[in-house]
Amino acid sequence: MNWMAWTGVTATFFSVIGCILIFMTILEIKSPSLEKKGFLPIATTRGDKLFISLISAAYIHLGFLAFVDTVLWVALCISLFWSAVVFRWG
Amino acid sequence: MDYSLRKKLGLALYIVFLFIPIYWLVIMSFKGTEEILGGLTLWPQSFTFDNYHTIFTDSTWYMGYVNSMIYVSMNMAITLVVALPAAYAFSRYRFIGDSHLFFWLLSNRMAPPAVFLLPFFQLYSSVGLFDTHIAVALAHCLFTVPLAVWILEGFMSGVPREVDETAYIDGYSFPKFFLRIFLPMIRSGIGVTAFFCFMFSWVELLFARTLTSVDAKPIAAIMTRTVGAAGIDWGLLAAAGVLTIIPGILVIWFVRNHVAKGFALGRV
Amino acid sequence: MQRKVRDNKAWFLVLPVFILVAFSAIVPIMTVVNYSVQDIFDQNTAYFVGAEWYREMLRNPALLDSLGRQFFFSFSVLAIEVPLGILIALVMPTKGRMAAVSLILVAIPLLIPWNVVGTIWQIFSRADIGLFGYAVNAVGIDYNYTSDPTAAWLTVLLMDVWHWTPLIALLCYSGLRAIPEAFYQAARIDRASKWAIFRHIQLPRLKSVLVIGVLLRFMDSFMIYTEPFVLTGGGPGNSTTFLSQALTQMAIGQFDIGPAAAFSLIYYLIVLLVCYAFFTAINQLDKAK
Numbered sequence: 059m060n061w062m063a064w065t066g067v068t069a070t071f072f073s074v075i076g077c078i079l080i081f082m083t084i085l086e087i088k089s090p091s092l093e094k095k096g097f098l099p100i101a102t103t104r105g106d107k108l109f110i111s112l113i114s115a116a117y118i119h120l121g122f123l124a125f126v127d128t129v130l131w132v133a134l135c136i137s138l139f140w141s142a143v144v145f146r147w148g
Numbered sequence: 149m150d151y152s153l154r155k156k157l158g159l160a161l162y163i164v165f166l167f168i169p170i171y172w173l174v175i176m177s178f179k180g181t182e183e184i185l186g187g188l189t190l191w192p193q194s195f196t197f198d199n200y201h202t203i204f205t206d207s208t209w210y211m212g213y214v215n216s217m218i219y220v221s222m223n224m225a226i227t228l229v230v231a232l233p234a235a236y237a238f239s240r241y242r243f244i245g246d247s248h249l250f251f252w253l254l255s256n257r258m259a260p261p262a263v264f265l266l267p268f269f270q271l272y273s274s275v276g277l278f279d280t281h282i283a284v285a286l287a288h289c290l291f292t293v294p295l296a297v298w299i300l301e302g303f304m305s306g307v308p309r310e311v312d313e314t315a316y317i318d319g320y321s322f323p324k325f326f327l328r329i330f331l332p333m334i335r336s337g338i339g340v341t342a343f344f345c346f347m348f349s350w351v352e353l354l355f356a357r358t359l360t361s362v363d364a365k366p367i368a369a370i371m372t373r374t375v376g377a378a379g380i381d382w383g384l385l386a387a388a389g390v391l392t393i394i395p396g397i398l399v400i401w402f403v404r405n406h407v408a409k410g411f412a413l414g415r416v
Numbered sequence: 417m418q419r420k421v422r423d424n425k426a427w428f429l430v431l432p433v434f435i436l437v438a439f440s441a442i443v444p445i446m447t448v449v450n451y452s453v454q455d456i457f458d459q460n461t462a463y464f465v466g467a468e469w470y471r472e473m474l475r476n477p478a479l480l481d482s483l484g485r486q487f488f489f490s491f492s493v494l495a496i497e498v499p500l501g502i503l504i505a506l507v508m509p510t511k512g513r514m515a516a517v518s519l520i521l522v523a524i525p526l527l528i529p530w531n532v533v534g535t536i537w538q539i540f541s542r543a544d545i546g547l548f549g550y551a552v553n554a555v556g557i558d559y560n561y562t563s564d565p566t567a568a569w570l571t572v573l574l575m576d577v578w579h580w581t582p583l584i585a586l587l588c589y590s591g592l593r594a595i596p597e598a599f600y601q602a603a604r605i606d607r608a609s610k611w612a613i614f615r616h617i618q619l620p621r622l623k624s625v626l627v628i629g630v631l632l633r634f635m636d637s638f639m640i641y642t643e644p645f646v647l648t649g650g651g652p653g654n655s656t657t658f659l660s661q662a663l664t665q666m667a668i669g670q671f672d673i674g675p676a677a678a679f680s681l682i683y684y685l686i687v688l689l690v691c692y693a694f695f696t697a698i699n700q701l702d703k704a705k
Contacts, residue, residue: 061270062443063450065464072446086244087424100696105248113692116685123467124474130467151610155507162504163521169540169578170524172547176539188550230436233429241426249430251695256441258635258687260680262663266673267447268440290440293433351529353642368529386539389532396527397520404516407523 075112082108096148107148111141170393176386184382199387212367213391215281216350219364222285223349224342227292231341235300236326240312253294265358272359281364287355292345299344303337304330339406346399350392367392451677469678479679482654482662483686486638489573489658493637494630496577501584501629502622506614508589519589522582534646537575561648565655572644572656576637584629591625592618624701631694638687659683 082105091104098110115137122133176184177199178192203209238246268287269278277283307330315325331338357369371388400407452469454462473479504522509515528536543549543560552559561571595617603613641660644650650657650665657665663683667676 061274062267062447063454063456063462065450065453067464067466068446068450068453071449083244090244090422100700105245109248109692113685113689117689119467120470120474120682120685123471159504159507159509159518162507163518166521166525166578166582168547169536172540173536176545184545188545188547190547226436230432234433237426237429240420242420242422243424243426243430246426247699249434251692253433253437254695255688255691256437258639258684258691259441259445260639260660260663260683260687261641262660262667262676262680264444264448264680266667267444267451270447271440271443286436287440289436293437297433347527350527353529353531368531371531371535382539382545385535389528389535392529392532393524393527397524400520400523400527404520407519 078108098144098148102148104145107144110148111137111144114140114144173386173389176382177390179383181381181383196383199383200391202384203387203391209367209370209388212365212370213395215360215364216356216366216368216392217395219281219284219288219356219366220346220349222281223288223292224345226285227289227296227345228338228342230289231293231296231300232331232338233326235297235304236330238297238301239304240309250294250297253297257291257294261354265354268355269358278359279361279363283359284356284364284366285349287359288349288352291352292348295344295348296341299341300334300337303334303340307333336406339403343399343403343407347396350396448677448680451673452681453678454674456673465674469675470682473675473679473682478654479662482657482659483683485657486659489640490634490637492573493576493580494633496573497581497584497633498626498630500577501581502588502626504581504585505588505592506618508585510593519586522585524582525579526582526586528579530642531646533575533579534643537571537578537643538647541571563652565652568648568652568656572647575643575647576640579643580633580636583632584626587625587629588622591622595621624698627694627698627701631691631698634690634694635687 086104093101093103095101100106102110115134118137118140119130119133122128122130126132175190175192178195178197179189180194180196180198183189183193237243238250272278272283272287277286311329311333312325315329320329353366353368356366360366360369367388371385453464453466455465456462508518508522525533538546540546541548541561543553543562549559549561558564559567561567599617600613603617608616639660640658641664644656644658645661648656650661663676663680666672666679
């Protein structure tokens with residue numbers, strides 16, 4: 059597995075993503091979610107919200123890298139806040 | 149002018165546009181090098197089969213075709229075997245993460261191949277599949293499987309649920325029902341799917357070239373050999389090109405009725 | 417639309433597909449992510465650089481240029497191929513032997529290996545040995561795609577139109593076949609014009625296949641590699657160096673795997689977002705039915 063060039067950071071990153079997916083699956087089995095219409099233009103389930111949160115987090119980070127010179131913690135905080143908003147009202 | 153005549157004329161013009169470049173390729177393959185470089189001739193002055201002769205007598209050349217055929221057939225078989233049950237699941241049931249799974253399958257087609265080739269090469273080397281036909285077939289599944297599931301799902305949704313239910317009441321088990329009743333009903337869909345698998349696997353070069361070196365080298369990669377020290381051997385290149393078009397024509401000829409019917413059923 | 421049964425056992429039917437695709441998909445993408453945060457010299461020498469490559473790539477004017485070129489190319493391709501494809505689908509015969517024959521003829525460019533497509537156009541449009549190049553020059557237009565950037569770009573565009581319009585045409589053809597005859601009869605009774613029939617009966621029914629067609633064409637034209645590589649090799653200058661090729665040059669030519677990986681992930685995210693939008697649109701259309 060040497061050629062996969064693992065680093066601590068990416069390993070953590072993928073573990074976190076993996077855990078979120080497992081957690082969401084278990085949650086979905088315990089209490090299936092229904093489509094709801096919030097402020098997002100389409101009706102979304104919990105899984106859709108997760109996907110939207112993840113992809114917007116990626117874009118927020120890229121935006122920060124492109125235009126701002128501050129550390130990425132700020133981007134991470136904004137992403138988390140945005141995800142919370144999406145899950146609560148999206 | 150009459151409307152339907154104008155229609156026919158438009159179509160004819162388009163087909164001419166499609167075929168002039170192919171005509172040029174075919175003509176080129178029957179010309180000798182001097183004639184190609186000597187000037188423009190619409191029809192070969194000295195008709196020669198030399199280029200084809202070179203290809204059919206040199207095993208490194210014709211084995212390229214054999215290799216390509218082998219991995220394309222393997223890919224078609226694997227894709228159909230795994231995609232049929234999956235498409236059935238997508239068309240009949242709702243299950244956890246179904247739409248996300250579907251999008252994930254589709255998203256694999258979107259990865260830019262350039263940089264992904266390196267890990268691909270290493271992955272297949274590490275499991276000992278490098279330079280085998282099955283490696284290329286499996287790699288091509290990455291984009292043929294999602295497409296096959298998508299197409300088949302469309303056809304399967306067209307079969308009413310009552311068919312399934314009646315069969316179960318009549319005492320058919322799932323595998324028996326699936327093979328005996330269901331598959332024959334979506335024959336055209338399977339034909340269309342096979343056609344699309346063939347199409348995407350046959351035309352792909354990057355993966356096929358990266359995952360092979362000698363034993364399973366596809367024809368498309370061998371064609372680059374025509375670039376020699378003395379420039380490009382245009383005639384030979386053209387002949388090899390012509391030979392790669394023929395299997396496509398044969399396949400579409402065999403599935404033509406299915407394709408026409410498949411198109412008539414709607415979703416492709 | 418039939419009601420689907422909720423049953424998680426259906427996962428067993430999907431499992432083979434999942435395993436097969438996961439094998440070829442997950443490990444490579446993880447590896448690319450790993451590459452993208454390191455400065456790699458060889459198998460055993462690599463330094464962690466964090467998000468540095470991303471920062472550098474996002475501020476690299478040459479790459480942003482090729483990204484812009486890529487968008488422009490993809491939009492040009494769609495702007496030509498979609499209307500042309502619809503038009504072809506409308507004029508294709510609907511019944512009888514001619515229907516099958518024209519279907520086959522139109523489909524042929526799709527079945528040619530991509531590098532052979534490049535070869536065909538190379539042979540066809542070179543000014544010295546090609547019919548097209550020779551003819552254009554004979555009419556008095558100075559055309560040589562190996563030295564003139566504009567000509568090269570136009571040749572690549574023409575090649576793509578030649579190669580891929582059939583896909584749109586076939587998809588639209590299938591969409592048109594799915595319209596029940598009764599719709600046309602009603603239109604005939606109302607003495608609707610050809611345009612009205614197209615606008616109010618055919619176009620709405622084509623919407624869902626068109627979304628699929630546009631999605632496929634966008635994805636593929638955004639990653640176009642093999643054909644321009646064979647035809648022009650990216651030149652002259654950088655005029656036909658599309659994204660995939662810029663990446664390949666970086667990754668293999670200069671062995672800058674880290675930056676190339678970072679940029680391919682950025683690129684992947686762009687395509688992912690656009691496709692998610694399309695995919696959601698398809699689902700909404702399906703639901704609306």
